[in-house]
Amino acid sequence: MRPVDFKQVKLLVNMRQVLSLIGWEPRHNRWNTLRGDCPLCKRRSEDGRIFEVTGSGFHCWKCQAKGSHLDLYARFVGKPLLEAAIEMCGKAGVSVPYLPLPAAQPDTPRTEKRHQ
Ligand SMILES: [Zn+2]
Numbered sequence: 512m513r514p515v516d517f518k519q520v521k522l523l524v525n526m527r528q529v530l531s532l533i534g535w536e537p538r539h540n541r542w543n544t545l546r547g548d549c550p551l552c553k554r555r556s557e558d559g560r561i562f563e564v565t566g567s568g569f570h571c572w573k574c575q576a577k578g579s580h581l582d583l584y585a586r587f588v589g590k591p592l593l594e595a596a597i598e599m600c601g602k603a604g605v606s607v608p609y610l611p612l613p614a615a616q617p618d619t620p621r622t623e624k625r626h627q
Contacts, residue, residue: 512593517581519608520596526567526580528603533587537564551576551586 537545548555549562552574562571570577576586585595600607
């Protein structure tokens with residue numbers, strides 16, 4: 512699998528999109544912080560003090576899960592980060608920002624010249 516530029520993925524798909532992809536609705540929305548039930552450990556919270564989303568980060572006070580919106584998506588779908596990033600881009604309708612394949616090792620001797 513080709514490597515992906517996770518930084519770009521996080522810029523191309525924002526937290527709002529991730530929340531809508533995983534079907535999460537906040538119970539409270541105040542001071543740029545969304546609060547509600549945890550989509551990972553499924554703890555319910557009437558006062559919304561369990562799971563918090565601020566900017567592009569999240570934190571659950573019960574299961575202690577935290578990280579970026581990409582981490583949230585990966586944990587929610589239960590896939591490794593790379594797979595989750597590719598899937599997330601697909602679902603959000605953006606093209607996956609693949610990194611160029613790693614260059615040949617510098618100490619690898621070149622046996623033939625490339626024709627231009
Ligand atoms: Zn949790």
